[in-house]
Amino acid sequence: MDRQDWAIRTERLRRVYKVREPGRKGELVALDDVNLTVYRGELFGLLGPNGAGKTTLIKILTTLLAPTSGRAWVLGIDVMEAPHRIRPRINMVSGGETSGYGLLTVRENLWMFAQFYGIPSPVAHRRIRSLLEQMNMLDRMHTKLSDLSTGLRQKMNIARGFLTDPEVLFLDEPTLGLDVAAARDVRRMIRTWMAAHPGRTVLLTTHYMHEAEELCDRVAIIHGGRILACDTPTNLKRRLQREAIFQIRTGPMNGLNPQTLERLPGVRRILYRVTPTGVRLDCYLEDEAALGPLISTLTEHRVRLEALEKREPTLEDVFVHMVGHGLDEGEGTHAG
Amino acid sequence: MDGLRRFWFGFKVGAWLGWQIESNWTDPFLFAVYSVIKPLAAAAILVVMYAVVSRNAFEHPLFTYIYLGNAFYMYVGGVLQGVSWAVVEDREHYRTLRYVYITPVSFMAYLLGRGLARFVITTIAVLVLLASGVLFLHLRLDWAAVNWPLFLAGLFLGVTMLAFMGLMLAGVLMLTVHHSWFVGEAVGGALFLFSGAIFPLEVLPQWLRPVGYALPITYWLELLRRTLVGSTARAFPTFAHLETPELFALLAAMTAGVMLLGGVVFTACERYARRAGLVDRVTNY
Numbered sequence: 001m002d003r004q005d006w007a008i009r010t011e012r013l014r015r016v017y018k019v020r021e022p023g024r025k026g027e028l029v030a031l032d033d034v035n036l037t038v039y040r041g042e043l044f045g046l047l048g049p050n051g052a053g054k055t056t057l058i059k060i061l062t063t064l065l066a067p068t069s070g071r072a073w074v075l076g077i078d079v080m081e082a083p084h085r086i087r088p089r090i091n092m093v094s095g096g097e098t099s100g101y102g103l104l105t106v107r108e109n110l111w112m113f114a115q116f117y118g119i120p121s122p123v124a125h126r127r128i129r130s131l132l133e134q135m136n137m138l139d140r141m142h143t144k145l146s147d148l149s150t151g152l153r154q155k156m157n158i159a160r161g162f163l164t165d166p167e168v169l170f171l172d173e174p175t176l177g178l179d180v181a182a183a184r185d186v187r188r189m190i191r192t193w194m195a196a197h198p199g200r201t202v203l204l205t206t207h208y209m210h211e212a213e214e215l216c217d218r219v220a221i222i223h224g225g226r227i228l229a230c231d232t233p234t235n236l237k238r239r240l241q242r243e244a245i246f247q248i249r250t251g252p253m254n255g256l257n258p259q260t261l262e263r264l265p266g267v268r269r270i271l272y273r274v275t276p277t278g279v280r281l282d283c284y285l286e287d288e289a290a291l292g293p294l295i296s297t298l299t300e301h302r303v304r305l306e307a308l309e310k311r312e313p314t315l316e317d318v319f320v321h322m323v324g325h326g327l328d329e330g331e332g333t334h335a336g
Numbered sequence: 337m338d339g340l341r342r343f344w345f346g347f348k349v350g351a352w353l354g355w356q357i358e359s360n361w362t363d364p365f366l367f368a369v370y371s372v373i374k375p376l377a378a379a380a381i382l383v384v385m386y387a388v389v390s391r392n393a394f395e396h397p398l399f400t401y402i403y404l405g406n407a408f409y410m411y412v413g414g415v416l417q418g419v420s421w422a423v424v425e426d427r428e429h430y431r432t433l434r435y436v437y438i439t440p441v442s443f444m445a446y447l448l449g450r451g452l453a454r455f456v457i458t459t460i461a462v463l464v465l466l467a468s469g470v471l472f473l474h475l476r477l478d479w480a481a482v483n484w485p486l487f488l489a490g491l492f493l494g495v496t497m498l499a500f501m502g503l504m505l506a507g508v509l510m511l512t513v514h515h516s517w518f519v520g521e522a523v524g525g526a527l528f529l530f531s532g533a534i535f536p537l538e539v540l541p542q543w544l545r546p547v548g549y550a551l552p553i554t555y556w557l558e559l560l561r562r563t564l565v566g567s568t569a570r571a572f573p574t575f576a577h578l579e580t581p582e583l584f585a586l587l588a589a590m591t592a593g594v595m596l597l598g599g600v601v602f603t604a605c606e607r608y609a610r611r612a613g614l615v616d617r618v619t620n621y
């Protein structure tokens with residue numbers, strides 16, 4: 001692929017924040033040596049836990065924030081050299097916040113943003129209607145934003161992102177805080193839009209694994225400001241193909257420490273989760289032969305086995321493999 | 337979008353939104369109280385104080401001087417606040433600053449547009465104040481004798497100058513961490529006594545007068561008074577040595593200077609905010 005096909009490119013991108021809190025002065029490296037290429041027409045996912053640097057990267061690419069060093073281009077244009085040439089061609093939405101002018105209606109809010117981009121009113125109104133329809137909120141078109149639930153406000157904001165028909169759309173955790181149905185609307189919307197507008201690019205951040213797996217052509221796993229891996233979900237999972245992953249459901253562990261299990265030969269990692277009905281162990285084994293000793297150890301400690309299942313690797317397993325813990329949990333959870 | 341369109345769209349949409357916000361009073365009565373009765377009440381206090389001190393000398397030219405100065409000074413707080421406040425409002429209240437910032441329009445033009453609505457509302461208040469002065473307080477305002485072209489030109493220059501002072505404040509507000517409520521009104525209030533609004537600069541102690549002479553607002557108020565009440569205004573010493581055209585030229589030069597400075601300061605602040613990660617900082621915490 002040549003330069004023409006790059007929607008986004010970063011080179012040795014680094015961002016350091018100055019921390020000025022009392023008692024905690026210093027610097028925080030939010031992005032470190034990030035080299036990334038996103039091609040036109042891609043639905044690209046950035047997957048990482050809280051504080052990984054996802055939002056920081058999006059802010060740099062949307063011209064809100066300057067990099068500390070390194071360079072970044074959107075549609076071939078340097079974000080520091082000519083931000084005003086990038087802005088008409090991109091748009092951005094962050095989930096989990098309810099921005100907007102409460103005193104204006106949904107339609108007025110959207111129309112106003114279309115005006116910023118010089119979109120003629122008839123075109124804007126046509127697009128607004130169709131977007132709200134796809135979002136299942138056409139009946140709220142004339143409702144003041146202040147009278148909308150937070151979920152609907154967020155959906156309106158996502159509609160705002162598509163409204164200007166951007167060449168590159170940045171979605172920062174678009175489904176954060178939405179209920180299941182609304183999140184499904186949003187994901188369907190993204191897919192529909194991508195299908196209807198080939199050549200448009202979406203960069204999406206999420207910490208929902210299934211979302212990345214379901215939507216994205218390629219995924220970058222970001223942690224601690226660094227890109228750990230970047231590939232298609234299938235290829236990422238293929239890296240784990242040689243591992244055997246078993247999910248075991250048990251009763252109480254009777255004092256058995258999961259770390260003891262991890263020390264067994266052939267056991268890579270044990271993820272330990274307490275569920276309402278007992279305990280769930282995700283066991284990452286070098287091969288199936290390691291399963292025997294593992295089961296024996298459990299039965300030796302009189303741990304009641306309830307279910308045993310071999311499963312295909314998921315994106316979450318890739319993440320665990322690279323980062324050392326699950327996305328939805330902090331360090332050390334696997335140790336119980 | 338070319339530069340001109342970026343400016344025009346930003347200004348236009350900012351003005352539309354500003355008007356929606358400023359005139360968003362579900363109760364027209366409240367709107368009237370806020371935009372008209374409040375300034376009237378403030379003027380009434382001044383009038384009563386004047387009446388007590390001067391023993392009701394409403395015929396004295398000083399009354400006209402004070403009354404007009406006070407009326408037009410309302411633009412200072414209004415425009416400074418209108419332009420600069422949009423930064424804080426969009427950032428902290430509506431949470432839209434980052435989205436507006438990354439649109440193609442000139443952010444500066446957007447803020448100037450936001451200030452326009454305040455200008456319009458202040459104009460309503462100024463007109464009501466002037467009319468009440470003429471009707472009830474023997475304000476020596478002869479509508480036929482007013483130099484309208486010069487008055488309108490002066491008003492336009494002054495408001496432009498205030499808008500760019502507002503931009504400087506807006507730039508500073510982009511960098512401040514704390515919620516700096518009503519900083520525009522506050523700055524306006526602080527400059528009130530130094531701008532010859534309600535007394536000639538000669539009343540100030542010698543060492544404070546340079547502040548007044550350095551403020552473009554002083555020249556602007558004097559020019560407006562002269563275009564409205566001509567000779568009455570010339571009776572005061574502050575700029576007596578200046579002919580009206582000279583005053584106008586000075587104000588034009590100062591406005592140009594403020595515009596240049598405002599643009600430079602705002603751009604520098606904006607650039608710094610982007611470097612330091614302050615553009616939409618509030619949403620992170």
Ligand SMILES: Nc1ncnc2c1ncn2[C@@H]1O[C@H](COP(=O)(O)OP(=O)(O)OP(=O)(O)O)[C@@H](O)[C@H]1O
Nearest residue numbers: 017028030049050051052053054055056057613620
């Ligand atoms: N303006 C700022 N000043 C100082 N530190 C900041 C600032 N913004 C972000 N950080 C820090 O930089 C790191 C990366 O933050 P960022 O918001 O990019 O992470 P994220 O991946 O988006 O996380 P989340 O999933 O929580 O949204 C975090 O440690 C955060 O605390």
Ligand SMILES: [Mg+2]
Nearest residue numbers: 054055056172
């Ligand atoms: Mg984030």
